[in-house]
Amino acid sequence: MSETASIREKHDGELDDRGSVRLWLRLLTCTTVIEKRIKRRFADRYDITLPRFDVMAALDRHPEGMTMGQLSQALLVSNGNVTGVVQVLVRDRYVSLAPSPTDGRASVARLTQLGRECFAGLAEAHHEWIEAMLAGLDRDQRSQLHDLLGALKDSLAADDGGKE
Amino acid sequence: MSETASIREKHDGELDDRGSVRLWLRLLTCTTVIEKRIKRRFADRYDITLPRFDVMAALDRHPEGMTMGQLSQALLVSNGNVTGVVQVLVRDRYVSLAPSPTDGRASVARLTQLGRECFAGLAEAHHEWIEAMLAGLDRDQRSQLHDLLGALKDSLAADDGGKE
DNA sequence: ATATGATATTTCAAGCTTGAAATTTCAGGT
DNA sequence: ACCTGAAATTTCAAGCTTGAAATATCATAT
Numbered sequence: 001m002s003e004t005a006s007i008r009e010k011h012d013g014e015l016d017d018r019g020s021v022r023l024w025l026r027l028l029t030c031t032t033v034i035e036k037r038i039k040r041r042f043a044d045r046y047d048i049t050l051p052r053f054d055v056m057a058a059l060d061r062h063p064e065g066m067t068m069g070q071l072s073q074a075l076l077v078s079n080g081n082v083t084g085v086v087q088v089l090v091r092d093r094y095v096s097l098a099p100s101p102t103d104g105r106a107s108v109a110r111l112t113q114l115g116r117e118c119f120a121g122l123a124e125a126h127h128e129w130i131e132a133m134l135a136g137l138d139r140d141q142r143s144q145l146h147d148l149l150g151a152l153k154d155s156l157a158a159d160d161g162g163k164e
Numbered sequence: 165m166s167e168t169a170s171i172r173e174k175h176d177g178e179l180d181d182r183g184s185v186r187l188w189l190r191l192l193t194c195t196t197v198i199e200k201r202i203k204r205r206f207a208d209r210y211d212i213t214l215p216r217f218d219v220m221a222a223l224d225r226h227p228e229g230m231t232m233g234q235l236s237q238a239l240l241v242s243n244g245n246v247t248g249v250v251q252v253l254v255r256d257r258y259v260s261l262a263p264s265p266t267d268g269r270a271s272v273a274r275l276t277q278l279g280r281e282c283f284a285g286l287a288e289a290h291h292e293w294i295e296a297m298l299a300g301l302d303r304d305q306r307s308q309l310h311d312l313l314g315a316l317k318d319s320l321a322a323d324d325g326g327k328e
Numbered sequence: 329a330t331a332t333g334a335t336a337t338t339t340c341a342a343g344c345t346t347g348a349a350a351t352t353t354c355a356g357g358t
Numbered sequence: 359a360c361c362t363g364a365a366a367t368t369t370c371a372a373g374c375t376t377g378a379a380a381t382a383t384c385a386t387a388t
Binding site: 007009018019020021022023024026027028029030031032033034035036076126127130131132133134135136137141142144145146148149150151152153154155156157158159 | 171173182183184185186187188190191192193194195196197198199200240290291294295296297298299300301305306308309310312313314315316317318319320321322323
């Protein structure tokens with residue numbers, strides 16, 4: 001009864017011999033499953049959303065603060081998106097927002113003391129969840145996967161290199 | 165000047181020795197980049213969204229039709245979500261929705277003739293885009309990546325096997 | 329000093345996504 | 359026939375995401 005239920009793959013049952021699409025769907029499925037689990041656990045146990053965690057994680061690694069634009073680039077999301085997420089973090093006292101002393105257009109976001117303390121706990125849980133989900137891969141497999149994804153990243157950069 | 169710009173990685177600059185998190189972020193980045201490119205190209209060139217394409221793709225492989233619940237499971241999204249996406253596809257005449265003859269609760273969605281014709285073009289473009297983005301990986305690399313992602317899927321199924 | 333183009337940010341409408349509540353129907357047992 | 363729990367679906371509020379338009383500021387050339 002300890003059957004490990006296999007995970008359904010998006011568009012499971014594909015019959016075409018389009019290996020590249022199959023590979024993409026498998027990649028998408030793995031990412032989606034992991035992301036949804038993390039999202040759900042953050043919501044259930046910490047009452048926080050993944051985008052807010054992402055912003056806090058970025059700020060935690062930049063104690064000097066980050067501008068909205070830097071956050072947008074670091075997180076691969078739009079500017080307008082960052083504005084909204086940061087606003088609620090400011091409202092909840094996890095982040096402070098101050099005008100840049102050197103550039104009147106930019107504002108600099110920083111974790112508050114409260115934000116730093118809360119984030120430490122979140123990051124610890126996050127790390128444990130990832131570790132558990134990858135537990136089935138040994139050191140070599142992780143290393144190979146990491147390298148292959150690096151090759152994929154390079155391939156993506158070669159295809160329409162940035163401007164399309 | 166034909167520099168292949170490298171792709172920024174989410175939370176790039178991570179210094180911790182948390183290899184598992186690094187692997188996860190790389191996985192997430194690759195998936196995000198591919199997904200956003202497909203999404204943008206569908207929007208720009210075909211005026212369609214990715215969720216709508218996903219539904220059409222599922223229906224294309226099930227000419228006999230699918231219930232909303234089957235679509236929800238196949239696409240890894242919620243029931244309510246499928247309802248909304250199918251509604252606009254019905255409005256646009258790509259999909260027909262009929263009550264199930266065997267179960268009064270269920271309704272069966274099918275591609276219309278128009279839907280099938282349009283989808284053929286979409287699928288062709290989709291396949292080409294994926295192929296181009298994976299062009300930097302040779303046959304062996306693709307095969308290894310596919311297998312490693314399979315191992316990851318198994319690992320995910322082992323961690324909290326379905327009910328958490 | 330000023331005009332101009334570039335940059336940083338915010339605002340906003342449209343669309344996706346979820347989970348919970350409500351509705352309808354089914355299937356089994358009495 | 360009737361109850362009751364299960365299953366399929368829809369509705370809805372809340373939140374994320376984007377891209378385009380609008381604002382404000384900077385930097386540079388004149």
